[in-house]
Amino acid sequence: MTTETLPKQDKADSAIGVHVKGYFERVKGGELGALPAVFGLVILCVVFSILRPAFLSAVNFANLFTQGAAVTVIAMGLIFVLLLGEIDLSAGFASGVCAAVLAVLLTLQGWPWYLAVLAAMVTGAVIGFVLGSLVAKLGIPSFVVTLAAFLAFQGVVLLLVKDGTNISIRDETILAIANKNIPPVIGWVGLIVGVVVYAALQLLQARRRTARGLVATPMAVIAARVVTLAVVAGAAVYVLNLERSRNAAIVSLKGVPIVVPLIVILLVVWTFVLRRTAYGRHIYAVGGNAEAARRAGINVDRIRISAFVICSFMASIGGIIAASRANSVDPNTGGSNVLLFAVGAAVIGGTSLFGGKGRALDAVLGGAVVAVIENGMGLMGYSAGVKYVVTGLVLLLAAGVDALSRKRAAATGRR
């Protein structure tokens, strides 16, 4: 035993070097990962906070989360479809349809919130099933299927909310999702539990792998990851727990918005599904080489359909969040820029439009970039027109980076 410990210690030291070198090699080879999004986010935040100090205020920080939540959630679902190299142009209006279903049942039919939410989610899943089946079984390109659905769903929303009026939402529970915060103490507890569990999982994995003689993530890298998570999330919780009310004596406004833990839970669940389950592996396989997946005995059609189901299901959650934030549903819920923002978020975060590459986290990173652009430019008093143009350009930029890194990967033999 003792004779074996020494060389292993030695290995651990150089393992850090190997790990870091491997990372840089991958970046040079065109696998940029989260780099562009994090980089963009930092630059945007610095620029906006210099130009508009209000950008840095606790109120605005909280706003960012509620503002970006719906798009982020929709983007997270879209990633499943994008991973297959498909697209869902109807995700925005699918969220609108689900929100309209929610509003009609809740406000007009007087259903309890949980049944209305369930109905909205089922609506989303059914939409996804139909779209996915048309793509997988009939072989209609997803671009066409979802473009048709985009138009049709726009009409469905109009029909549901009866020509241009809007349906207000009065249910306290639904309104709380995007408008209420969790008590500061619970915010801290949640943060600590989250960081500890993350650290424990990483350590256990490393120990297990070392015990079996496999290459494990070096301790220093794990420590760096845990510290980064603790610092970033800790800072966020700290700021969100500051008093945001102008008149705290009358009404106190502090704590992490409820949408944040909601997004974190969705992020953890989908990350687990994509990275730790056979189903997730098969999604990547179908996106990377559908024929290889088929020959490996994977039911490619089922994977395709399920990805669309997840996408529209997540759109339904996005719709519920949007309805909560707006306190109402109108014919434009899920419309205008929602889809573009969601696709943009996924791509900016690092998900490839060519399929086979992407993570659930991309939606959060990209969603943050999109929210910061929208929010910051709003603070600077730019009109909606300018915001659209800029966001469109950013999406184009991200898609350009995606295409270029793919080219680069091909040139360095990584494809």
Next chain:
Amino acid sequence: MSQGPILELRGINKSFGPVQVLHDVAFSAYPGEVTALVGDNGAGKSTLVKCIGGIYPIDSGEYYFEGERVQVNGPRDAAALGVEIVYQDLALCDNLDIVQNMFLGRERRSGLVLDEDTMEEMAAKTLAGLSVRTVKSLRQQVSSLSGGQRQTVAIAKAVLWNSKVVILDEPTAALGVAQTAQVLELVRRLADKGLAVVLISHNMNDVFAVADRIAALYLGRMAAQVKASEVTHSQVVELITAGRSGELGLKNGNGAAS
């Protein structure tokens, strides 16, 4: 070896729409031997292999495995028998790493979760067992591998499952001299381990270097299946190009069924 064939096909017919690609084909593979499957471009070699692997359903014909008549309706059926195929177009996912590719579709799990460690160990053991030492890390993406390395991964994937029959469709077509030699060595080693190996190749040197038997397809018909030691280069070339060579081959070279 005086054993019977482990895999035997009789009277296989296969059409794509109006085009009949395989006519009444018989084919056998023997344990511990390399059977070379040769034939001109478009002769139907890949199609035959895909029929064996369950990728294409056969129109008619009989499929025997270890003497038993079996039905193969999909890749999983073939895999369950112990028949593994390394396809001409490799069928690896570029965006997955070596381990992920080797276990694709047959991932090890503990409960709901993928058992990455066990998979990595098994992959390492398999590669070591094949004396493969050219890959740096098992966790590198397949897209970053050379042609020979990819071929190696594809072959290792095929033998990972204690398979009994391994079929390689032109494994050396895109390789340089050194890598070709490596792959052929690997092919021989598989047979020496007792597997039945089927090797498709256009290169007569490769064929005679490793094959125990040679099966020649001609325009979708099996012209002859002979021992490699009993034929010459030129006879095989004739079988490939004309469907017959002296006593060997189809009675009517132009293919009207015998």
